[in-house]
Every structure is written in structure tokens, then in C-alpha cells.
Amino acid sequence: MRSSILIAVLIVLATLGWVASGMIGTEDTPGSIAADLQPPRSEGMEAPVPTVRVARLSAEKRVSSLxxxxxxxAARRVDVRAQTSGRVIEVAAEEGRPVEDGALLVELAMDDRMERLSRAEAAIARWEDRTRADQRLANRDFTSRQSVMESKAALEDARAALAAILIDIDHTKIQAPFAGIVAERMVEVGDFLSVGDPVAxxxxxxxxxxxxxxxxxxxxxxxxxxxxxxxxxxxxxxxxxxxxxxxxxxxxxxxxxxxxxxxxxxxxxxxxxxxxxxxxxxxTMAHRISPAVLGLDDQGRIGVKLVDAEDHVVFHPVHLTGDDDQGIWVEGLPDPATVIIVGQEFVSPGQRVTPVDTETIAQNTAAMAAADRDARDAGRAPDATIDSIADDRQ
Structure with a gap:
């Protein structure tokens, strides 16, 4: 009984050892498995032509911009300042409000200005009389011409004093120099202003x-x-x-x-x-493309891979002129241009390819979707109908 068990154990161990030796010696790799699945290639058979997805793009008028x-x-900005001194008795300017040209902003107290005005007017009247009297006396040679000239000079001084007090009175009403908006006001009622102090x-x-x-x-x-x-x-x-x-x-x-x-x-x-x-x-005329299709050639130039009329890959250098939400703008491509948009990384200039237009793919997809709906409506298997349409388009 024990000998039969021992023999059975030896047979199992021998079997496991044989299986293990086969696994170690014949480890499969994904490449070897893929090679086994591919049909044998006879000598002289050409490599399959790669398929790329292309888009036929036309140049568009683009206005380059800075x-x-x-x-x-603001077109104009000014700090209005006081041109005379005095206490603020009225503030008409309100921050943020529009004002017209000449509108009152701030008014100052008159103080003694009216008295000074009266004195200036009286001085003018006095010197006018004095000048006329001196002139009559000079005409009779009772006084010198020098006295007449001094009277006239004093009269002009009185007139200048009157003009100065009138200007000073006018400056008590501080006005807007032009129509605009009060951006800031620097004074309040009761403030004392000196000449040059900012107001608004x-x-x-x-x-x-x-x-x-x-x-x-x-x-x-x-x-x-x-x-x-x-x-x-x-x-x-x-x-x-x-x-x-x-x-x-x-x-x-x-x-x-x-x-x-x-x-x-x-x-x-x-x-x-x-x-x-x-x-x-x-x-200028430019093409709008996706930045994903850009690449570099052997010389380091940035460009795009196209497909020519003989279905060969051609590299075209381009000049970037701008971008927007839908892509980038480039110059240097022929018009129209058949641009490789999928698969450009796996093909080289001069290589022959099979281009598939994005419009054709969209049409096939739409047709298959329509056939799917028709099949569902008719109660048929949709996959069979779609396969038949795909076969018809091949």
C-alpha cells in the first residue's frame, strides 16, 4: 500500500517538473504571440500602406491685430484750486455728480471785500475830479504839467485797484472750468482756504x-x-x-x-x-488648424504634414500668425491643403499613405446611425444592417 502511494507521488512530481520546464523554456511575449497570429508574409510582399485621417482646409481672410x-x-482732469483766501460758506459740488461748465462748486465769504470795493470806487471819483481840475489849471499855466501827470497816474492806480477788488470778489465763487464729473471734493463748509488750496x-x-x-x-x-x-x-x-x-x-x-x-x-x-x-x-490669407498637428522637420522647422495628389506625405513649414478659441492661424500652406490630423506622428515625408477624409467618416457615421434607427424601427438586427452599409461603402 505504501509503495503504491510512493509511486503515485513520484509520478505527480515528475509531471509537474516536466510542465515547469516547458514553461521556462518557451515563455511567450506579446510580440511573439502577435507574430504567431499574423499570417506568414511571403518574400517580395509590400508592407501595408498606413491609413491617416485628413482634413481639407481652405485659407480664410484673417485680419492680424495688435x-x-x-x-x-479721463480726457481732461483738473484739481480746482482757490484763487483767493476766505472761509467756505457754501459747498455746491457733490462727489460723483455731473457739473456744467461754469457751475458753482464752492463759495467763500465776502468779508471786507465790499468795503474795499466802495473805497476803490470813491478813489476813482476823487482822482477823476483832481485830474480834471489839474488839467484846467495847467491850461491857464497855474500849475505844472507834472502835477497833471501825477493826477492821471493816481487815477490809473485807483482804476487798477477797482479791477483787482472786482476780480477778488469774482474769485469768491469757485466755478467748474468745464463740464464734467466731480471726482473728489476736498473742502467742507467752515474750512478756511488760502490761495492755491485744492477745492475739488x-x-x-x-x-x-x-x-x-x-x-x-x-x-x-x-x-x-x-x-x-x-x-x-x-x-x-x-x-x-x-x-x-x-x-x-x-x-x-x-x-x-x-x-x-x-x-x-x-x-x-x-x-x-x-x-x-x-x-x-x-x-492676410491664413489657415486655421489645431495646434496638435504641428511638428518639426529634421532641420528644426515648425510645420504641418500634408498629403499631395499622389497620396504621398509632404512636410510644409508654416509661420504662426495668431490664435483664437478655435485653433491657431498659420501661413505658408497651399490653398486648399490636405492636412493630416490623425496619424501624422507615424508617417514620414515621401511615404505613401491612404488618406481618409473627415467628411467621409462623418457621412459614414451618419449613414450607419440612420440605418441603425431604421433597423430598430423595422425590428431587424441593427448590426447586420450597419455591416451591410459599411460593405457597400468599401
Missing amino acids: SVLGETR RIVDLDPLVVAAKIPESDIDSLHVGLSGTATLVNGRALEGEITFIAPVADGVTRTFTVELSFPRPDPPVPEGMTARVTIPLDS
Whole structure:
């Protein structure tokens, strides 16, 4: 009994050893398995032609543009200052409110100005009488001509004093120098102002100005009167034109300040907002492609692989001119161009390929989907119908 068990164990061990030796000596790799599955290739048989997906693209008219960041500015801005001294008795300016040209902003107390006005008027009357009297006496040789000239000089001084007090009285009413908006008010009722003290800041937002810094490499493309667009951070777009180009570059950034003016928008746009300035330049014909189809040739040039009329791969260098939400714009391709959009990484220039147009794929897909629906409506197996359509198109 024990001998039979021992013999059985030996047979099992021998069998396991034989199986293990076969697995170690004949380990299969994915490549060998794939090679076994492929049919044998006879000598002289050509390699299969690779299939690539292509898209036939036509050139489109594209307007190249310059795009930089800028900020909104007032067309005019001034800090209104006091031209005489006095205590503030009335404040008519309200921050954020529009004012007309000549509108009252602040009024100062008259103090003794009316008394000074009366004295100046009296002095004029007195010296007018004195001058006439001296003139009559001089005509009779009872006084010298020098006395007449002194009287006339005193009369002119009195008249100048009257004009000065009238101007000083006029300066007690501080007015807006132009129509605009009160951006800031610096005084309140009861404040005492001296000559030169700031009263209010007035800004003129009609027209609205957007200032941008333009690199020196692009300044030659611009001129006064060129149209442009300013897109604000809230998405609002304004149409205007260039009204100023700085004749001198910034000494640090080497950029030129360019201003575009826009008719006052409604609602008004405040000063200091960020805006994207876009200035259209020249128009050219270009192709819009996906950046995924770009590649480099042996010389390091950036380009695109195309398929020519004989179904051979051709590499075309291109020049990038811009981009948008739908792709990039390139120049240098023939029009139209059969661009390889799938499989370009696996083919080389000069290689023959089988191009499959994206439109054909879309048509086949649509036809198969329609056949699928028809088959379901008719109660047939949809796969068989789709296979038959695919066979018909091959």
C-alpha cells in the first residue's frame, strides 16, 4: 500500500517538473504571440500602406491685430484750486455728480471785500475830479504839467485797484472750468482756504480715453486715426480710434504711450478700469488648424504634414500668425491643403499613405446611425444592417 502511494507521488512530481520546464523554456511575449497570429508574409510582399485621417482646409481672410492691455483715463482732469483766501460758506459740488461748465462748486465769504470795493470806487471819483481840475489849471499855466501827470497816474492806480477788488470778489465763487464729473471734493463748509488750496477734482469722460503701452517693434504699424477696440474686464466692448501717439519712448520700458478715444459710452465708464486694446492691422490669407498637428522637420522647422495628389506625405513649414478659441492661424500652406490630423506622428515625408477624409467618416457615421434607427424601427438586427452599409461603402 505504501509503495503504491510512493509511486503515485513520484509520478505527480515528475509531471509537474516536466510542465515547469516547458514553461521556462518557451515563455511567450506579446510580440511573439502577435507574430504567431499574423499570417506568414511571403518574400517580395509590400508592407501595408498606413491609413491617416485628413482634413481639407481652405485659407480664410484673417485680419492680424495688435493686442495689449491698457486703462481708461479721463480726457481732461483738473484739481480746482482757490484763487483767493476766505472761509467756505457754501459747498455746491457733490462727489460723483455731473457739473456744467461754469457751475458753482464752492463759495467763500465776502468779508471786507465790499468795503474795499466802495473805497476803490470813491478813489476813482476823487482822482477823476483832481485830474480834471489839474488839467484846467495847467491850461491857464497855474500849475505844472507834472502835477497833471501825477493826477492821471493816481487815477490809473485807483482804476487798477477797482479791477483787482472786482476780480477778488469774482474769485469768491469757485466755478467748474468745464463740464464734467466731480471726482473728489476736498473742502467742507467752515474750512478756511488760502490761495492755491485744492477745492475739488473735476474729470471729463467725454470722450473716454484708453491709454496703452505699445512696444517699439510695433509702433511703426500705428498712426493717428486708426480704428481700435477696447474690451473692458466686464466684457463690454467700445469702438474708437487712435488720437495720440507719444513721440518719445519711456526711458525704462522702451514703450510708447498710445491713446484711443471713444465717444462717451452710456452708461459712463469710470477712470482707471483695465481694458484689452485690440488694433486691427493688415489682412492676410491664413489657415486655421489645431495646434496638435504641428511638428518639426529634421532641420528644426515648425510645420504641418500634408498629403499631395499622389497620396504621398509632404512636410510644409508654416509661420504662426495668431490664435483664437478655435485653433491657431498659420501661413505658408497651399490653398486648399490636405492636412493630416490623425496619424501624422507615424508617417514620414515621401511615404505613401491612404488618406481618409473627415467628411467621409462623418457621412459614414451618419449613414450607419440612420440605418441603425431604421433597423430598430423595422425590428431587424441593427448590426447586420450597419455591416451591410459599411460593405457597400468599401
